Amino acid sequence: MSEFIVNGGKKLYGDVTVQGAKNSVLPLLAATYLSNSECVLHNCPRLSDVDASVAILEHLGAKCRFEGNTLTVDSNGCFSSDIPETLMREMRSSIIFLGAIIAKCKAASMSLPGGCELGPRPIDIHLSALRQMGAEIECTAGRLICTAPNGLSGAEIHLNFPSVGATENIILTACKAKGTTVIYNAAKEPEICDLASFLNSCGAKIKGAGTPTVVIEGERELSGCVHNVIPDRIVAATYLFTVAMCKGAIRIKNAIPEQIFPFCHILQKCGCDVSVNADSVTLRSHNALHNFDVVSSGPYPGFPTDAGPSLVSASCLFKGTGVFVENIFDSRFRYVDELKRLGADIKVVGRAAIVTGVKNLAGAKVEAHDLRGGAALVSAAVAAHGTSVVRNIEFIDRGYENIEKVFAQLGAEIKRK
Numbered sequence: 001m002s003e004f005i006v007n008g009g010k011k012l013y014g015d016v017t018v019q020g021a022k023n024s025v026l027p028l029l030a031a032t033y034l035s036n037s038e039c040v041l042h043n044c045p046r047l048s049d050v051d052a053s054v055a056i057l058e059h060l061g062a063k064c065r066f067e068g069n070t071l072t073v074d075s076n077g078c079f080s081s082d083i084p085e086t087l088m089r090e091m092r093s094s095i096i097f098l099g100a101i102i103a104k105c106k107a108a109s110m111s112l113p114g115g116c117e118l119g120p121r122p123i124d125i126h127l128s129a130l131r132q133m134g135a136e137i138e139c140t141a142g143r144l145i146c147t148a149p150n151g152l153s154g155a156e157i158h159l160n161f162p163s164v165g166a167t168e169n170i171i172l173t174a175c176k177a178k179g180t181t182v183i184y185n186a187a188k189e190p191e192i193c194d195l196a197s198f199l200n201s202c203g204a205k206i207k208g209a210g211t212p213t214v215v216i217e218g219e220r221e222l223s224g225c226v227h228n229v230i231p232d233r234i235v236a237a238t239y240l241f242t243v244a245m246c247k248g249a250i251r252i253k254n255a256i257p258e259q260i261f262p263f264c265h266i267l268q269k270c271g272c273d274v275s276v277n278a279d280s281v282t283l284r285s286h287n288a289l290h291n292f293d294v295v296s297s298g299p300y301p302g303f304p305t306d307a308g309p310s311l312v313s314a315s316c317l318f319k320g321t322g323v324f325v326e327n328i329f330d331s332r333f334r335y336v337d338e339l340k341r342l343g344a345d346i347k348v349v350g351r352a353a354i355v356t357g358v359k360n361l362a363g364a365k366v367e368a369h370d371l372r373g374g375a376a377l378v379s380a381a382v383a384a385h386g387t388s389v390v391r392n393i394e395f396i397d398r399g400y401e402n403i404e405k406v407f408a409q410l411g412a413e414i415k416r417k
C-alpha cells in the first residue's frame with residue numbers, strides 16, 4: 001500500500017496541462033471493440049482504470065500497445081464475449097463493455113458490477129434499454145447472461161434519469177442494431193460528445209450528442225480512427241480548487257472553457273480572479289476568499305458530483321459557511337471525516353455537507369476511501385500546515401495521472417512512499 005507524504009502550507013504557482021479524461025477514455029476503449037481495424041487514442045491517461053480496461057480488451061482478444069500517452073487498440077477479428085469476474089471487479093464501470101460486446105457478438109456474459117465505494121450502483125436503466133433493443137438478459141448467480149437471438153433493433157428509448165453509462169451503452173449498441181435508435185432524456189456530459197465524435201470518425205452516424213435527444217443510425221461498419229481524448233474537467237477542477245485554497249496562481253493550458261465554467265464561476269464568486277481565453281484558463285487567488293452559498297450536484301451542465309469533494313475541501317478554508325448538496329450518489333461523504341482530522345469544520349446532514357471555513361488546516365494522517373474523495377484529501381493536505389500522510393492512494397491512481405508530480409510542479413512538497 002503506497003501513501004503520500006505531504007509538507008503542506010505553500011502557495012502554488014505554475015502551468016498545468018491536464019491529462020486526458022478518465023470518463024471519456026473508458027467508454028472510448030469499450031468502443032474500440034466495435035471497430036474492424038486499428039484505433040489510435042492520443043492523450044490517453046496512464047491510470048489503473050485504463051490498465052483494467054486494457055486487460056479486458058486483451059482478454060477479449062484485442063491487441064493493445066502503449067507508447068507514452070498514445071494507446072493503439074486493434075480488435076479486428078475478436079469475437080469473445082465473456083468477461084471473467086476478476087477483471088470485472090478491477091473496475092466498477094466495466095459495465096460499459098456490455099453495449100459494445102452485445103453489439104458485436106450478439107451475446108455477452110459478465111459478472112454484475114455490484115456496489116461500489118459510492119454506494120449501490122444499479123444498472124436497471126442500462127438493462128431496460130438493451131431489452132427494448134431486443135436483448136434477452138438473465139441475471140443468475142451474480143452473472144449477466146445476454147443474448148440477442150433475433151438480433152438487435154433500434155428503438156425509441158426514454159430514460160427516466162439521464163444516466164451517463166446507460167446513454168453510452170445504448171449508443172454503442174445502437175451503432176450495430178438494425179434501424180434507428182432515438183434516446184430521449186440522454187445524458188449531455190462532454191464525455192458523451194467525445195464518444196460520439198470518436199464513433200462518427202470510425203463511420204458511425206450519431207446526431208445530437210450533448211443534447212437530450214440523441215439519434216443513432218444502426219448497422220454501420222466501423223473502421224479505425226485517430227482520436228484525441230478530451231482533457232479531464234474533473235482533474236482540472238481539483239487543481240483549480242486546490243490553488244484557490246492554497247493561494248497562488250495556475251494556468252490550465254488545455255482547458256475547454258465551457259466544460260470548466262461551473263468551477264470558474266463559483267471560484268470567481270468566492271473572490272478568485274479568473275480569466276478565460278479560447279483554450280486556457282488562469283486562476284489567481286490572492287485575497288481572502290468567502291464561501292459560496294449553496295452548490296448542488298446535478299447532471300451536466302449542472303455541477304458535477306465528481307467535483308463535489310474538491311469543492312468541499314477548498315471551502316474548508318473559505319470564510320463563512322457554504323453548503324454542498326450531493327444529489328447523484330448516496331454515500332459520497334466518507335472523505336468528510338478525514339477532512340475533519342485535518343481540522344475542517346463540516347457537518348453532514350442527509351445529502352448536505354455544511355462547511356464553516358477555518359483559518360488553517362493542520363497536517364494529519366488521513367485515508368482515501370474512493371477516487372475523488374481521495375484527491376480532495378491530497379488537496380487539503382497540500383493546503384494544511386505541517387506534515388500529512390494520505391493512505392490508500394491506489395484509489396487516487398484510478399483517475400489521476402501522477403497527481404503528486406503535478407502538485408510538486410506547482411511548488412507543493414509531496415512525495416509518494
Ligand code: UD1
Pocket residue numbers: 022023024026093120121122123124125126127161162163164165166187191304305306328329330
Ligand atoms: C459516470 C461517471 C462517474 C460520475 C457519474 C455521474 C464514468 C466512468 N463514470 O458514472 O464518474 O460520477 O457518471 O456523473 O463515466 N443509476 C440508476 N440506474 C442505472 C444507472 C444509474 O439508478 O441503471 C443511478 C446511479 O445509481 C446514480 C445516478 O443514476 O445515482 C447516476 O449514474 P450514472 O449517470 O449512470 O453514472 P455512471 O455512468 O455510473
